[in-house]
Amino acid sequence: MPAASPDGPRTRRLSPRLTAAIGVSLFVSLTACSAASDDGTSGGAGGGSTDKLVVWDWKSGDPTAKAYIDAARADFAAKHPDVEVEFVAQPFDNYYTLLGTAIEAESGPDVVLFNGGAQLRDRVDALAPLDDLLGDNQERLTGWEAFQADGATYAVPITLQGMPFYYNKAVYEEAGLDPETPPATYAELEAACTAIVETGKDCFSLGNKEGIGIEFHLSAYGPGVMSTEQYDAWLAGERDWASPEVKQIFQMWVDQSEAGWFNDGANSTAKFMDEYTKFQGGESGNVIGLISDVAHWKSFDEFLGDDLGVFKPPVVTDQGSSVLPVEGGIGYAVTEWTADPELAYDLVDSLSSTEALTAFYAEAGAIASDTSIDTSDSGIDTVGDIVSWLPESKPLLHSALSADTLELMHRLSQQLLEGSTTVDDALQQLAAADK
Amino acid sequence: MTGSRLSRLGAPDIDESSVSGAPDAPARAHRRPDAPGPGTGPVRRRRWTEDKVMPFVLVAPAVLIVVLLRLVPLVMGANFSLTGDGDANGAFIGLDNYRELFGDEVFRTALKNVGLLLLALPVAVAVPGLLATFLFMKVPGHRLYRSVYFFPVVLSPVIIGAIFNVVLSFDGPANQLIGALGLGPVDWLGDSSVAMFTVIGVHIWATFGMALVIFMAGFATVDQSLLDAARSDGANLRQTVWHVIIPELSQTIQFVFVTTMIGMLTGMFGLLYIMTAGGPGGATYLPELYIWVQQGQMNRPALASAASMVLFALMIIVGFAQLRLIRRATKES
Structure with missing residues (x-):
């Protein structure tokens, strides 16, 4: 390039046009940056507005939830015709990661869906207590324990989640067992498993790739092993990991x-849905399933039909009892940064209305938290059994644990199956973590 | 000199605010109708001329992007890693997060696995290097192989993970194959002593195509006359590779080493997440999966920040060490 001549264009005084261009672009980029770090009053994905509510969940994109969402929308529109509602369906795998970011920024959704237990309790600082707003809902709905922390309620339960034992009557028959009398005690279950394993099938399908299998094991067998006092103490936070x-x-x-009850490679089998695919495919006699969302009576019924049966947790010890472990499954909470918590609660109220929940039950096969929903016309026997066990049910043992402890328990459960740690060592680590 | 002349002349009507930051007289001169014209001394000394501002304006976008999107978050992350989580959110807690990290068995496993990755690195570079050499030597069917080797690169890690989940499942085709050979089944992804090697193997399979392309581009720059000279001197294949090709490809090999290492340390999340989710028993954790779990599942963003800083420091150290080592190893003394 030739050297700039002293009177050439490169030594020109800064032209006003150029100065203006630089000024405007600096201004735009700086304001953009400051808007991004705002406290939620501008920018971002909603939140903090009184004419628009943003809901985060992982359900509204599901075709089976469409009727439910539509019913809730209609109910809310009747109450607040001027308020726009936006449902943002997040991928479940990243749901709590995304939510964590929103909580850190204190902006984003007004209403958020939560799993009951640890995921909610770890984040109550970001949620508005709802006790003063609940009113009649407190009587109509059940499953509140999973959404309470330190005596305050932070979310309204939509579904109930529980862990019954589902079994395949055809496999029982093949093993020479009475398909109409499922095991009621652990001794009977052991006998049934011995017979089923002899036929070359697995007694239980198990997927423990994520370590969640142990959660189901703990909550499903807990009532049959522990006394009522121990059970209640566990839920209240007084957990004796060293107890027999x-x-x-x-x-x-x-x-x-x-004893060979499980399929091979349990540690590399995904619980959702490889474990349940095996059960539905008739590869095993039993599985510990759920009552809502997935892996429940409705999804199994599609594959097994009349061969599907269900039983309550077997009694293991003299002090144990056979009750179904059940608690609030998923529920809607209101974020503490929303502009008008009462308006946001009105939307939660619509999302938990009897009409909406009936649609959710009918389409998605969820056992709703609303006890007034009639389930007698489903045509599936197992749902009748499950609903009849609800009144005397107890909360799940594993959801009383913190996310940290659960994560450790997941890893230890895999090591236990591998034989790389002992039960005593695992319990010591859990006792140290659960404080 | 000029200043003193001007002050002698006096310039009472000059607006000083228009030249703020340049209070010396030469800057004022341009406003005077009788000031010297362009090309004389005072003009060259002006503070805000276009030739002085333009370079800054032109680099500003790049600098702003680097500063705002890279350096500022980095400093914020470093600062955040010294604060607490949960009840202590935002409070300064010093190096407690780092202490907790190094006391956490899972994080230590993650660091050990980084070591394992570094050990696997020569394999991850040798595989594409060797295959590129064969392609360069135009083995029969080299055109076909070239596309076949590159093919996995276009697949997303999630798809590759899902495919290998099926292939490597306990009752999957891989075990059926080795069963047919009379060997017992291996729980490729469920046995903690095997799982990490499995995932590394799949990662190398999935990504070596890109390194292969880089190697092939490097081969295109090898001086043909050197090869001819080696041949006429009677060098055998091993000697040609060792004394001609490797020194000629020194830059390419360095580049592939560094990019492959970065790819291994930061690009295995998708595969790990789909194939093992860190299990069994935490045996296949890598720092980035650990960061994700702490941030998303455990609601510990500050601890995750500390882990990110450790990963960042690790990458810098390993990257520089590698460059030095490889530079020394690939250049003939």
Whole structure:
């Protein structure tokens, strides 16, 4: 390039046009940056507005939830015709990661869907307490425990979640067992499993790739092992990891694996849905399933039809009892940064209305938290059994644990199946983590 | 000199605010109708001329992007890693997060696995290097192989993970194949002593195509006359590779080493997440999966920030060490 001549264009005084262009672009970029770090009053994905409510969930994109969402929308529109409602369906795998970002920024959704238990309790600082707003809903709906922390209620339950034992009557028959009398005690279950394993099938399908299998094991066998006092103390936070009962539950996990009850490669089998695909495909006699969302009576019924049966947790010890572990499954909460918590609660109220929840039950097969919904016309026997066990049900043992402890328990459960740790060592680590 | 002349002349009507930051007289001169014209001394000394401002304006977008989107978040992240989570959110807690990290068995496993990745790195570079050499030597069917080798690169890690989940499942085709050979089944993804090697193997399979392309581009720059000279000197294949090709490809090999390492440390999340989710028993954690779990599942963003800073430091150290080592190893003394 030739050297700039002293009177050439490169030594020109800064032209006003150029100065203006630089000024405007600097101004735009700086304001853009400051808007991004705003406290939620501008920019971002909604939140903090009184004429628009943003809901985050992982359900509204599901075709089976469409009727439910439509019913809730209609109910809310009748109450607040001027308020726009936007449902943002997030992928469940990243749901709590995304929510964590929103909480950190204190902006985003006004109403958020939560799983009951640890995921909600770890984030109550970001939520508005709803006790003063609940009114009649407190009587109409059940499953509140999973959404309460330190005596305050932070979300309204939509569904109930529980862990019954589903079984395949055809596999029982093949093993020479009475398909109409499922095991009621652990001794009977052991006998049934011995017979089923002899036919070359698995007694239980198990997927423990994520380590969630142990959650189901703990909550499903807990009532049959622990006394009522121990159970209640566990839920209240007084957990004795060194007690013989807790040790027995974890020992059963190891013994069942060693006795060949589970499919091979449980640690590399995904619980959702490989474990349940195996059960639906008739590869095993039993599975510990759910009552809502997925892996429930309705989805199994599509594959097994009349061969599907369900039983309550078997009684293991003299002090144990056979009750179905059930609590609030998913529920809607109101964020503490929303502009008008009462308006946001009105939307939660619509999302938990009897009409909306009836649609959710009918389309998605969820056992709703609304006890007034009639389930007698489903045509599926198992749902009648499950609903009849609800009144005397107890909350789930694993959801009383913190996310940290659960994560550790997941890893230890895999090590127990592998034989790389012992029950005693695992329980010591859990006792140290659960503080 | 000029200043003193001007002050002698006096310039009472000059607006000083228009030249703020340049209070010396030469800057004022341009406003005077009788000031010297362009090309004389005072003009060259002006503070805000276009030739002085333009370079800054032109680099500003790049600098702003680097500063706002890279450096500022980095500093914020470093600062955030010194604060607490949960009840102590935002409070300064010093190095507690780092202490907790190094006390956490899972994070230590993640760091050990980084070591394993570094050990696997020569394999991850040798595979494409060797295959590129064969392609360069035009083995029969080299055109077909070239596309076949590149093919996995266009697949997303999620799809590759899902495919290998099926292939490597306990009752999957891989075990059926080795069963047919009379060997017992291996729980490729469910056995903690095997799972990490499995995932690394799949990662190398999935990504070596890109390194292969880089190697092939490098081969295109190899001086043909050197090869001819080596041949006429009677060099065998091993000698040609060792004394001609490797020194000629020194830059390419360095580049592939560094990019492959970065790819391994930061690009295995998708595969790990789909194939093992960190299991069994936490045996296949890598720092980035750990960061994701702490931030998303455990609601510990500050601890995750600390882990990110450790990963960042690790990458810098390993990257520089690698460059030095490889530069020394690939250049003939």
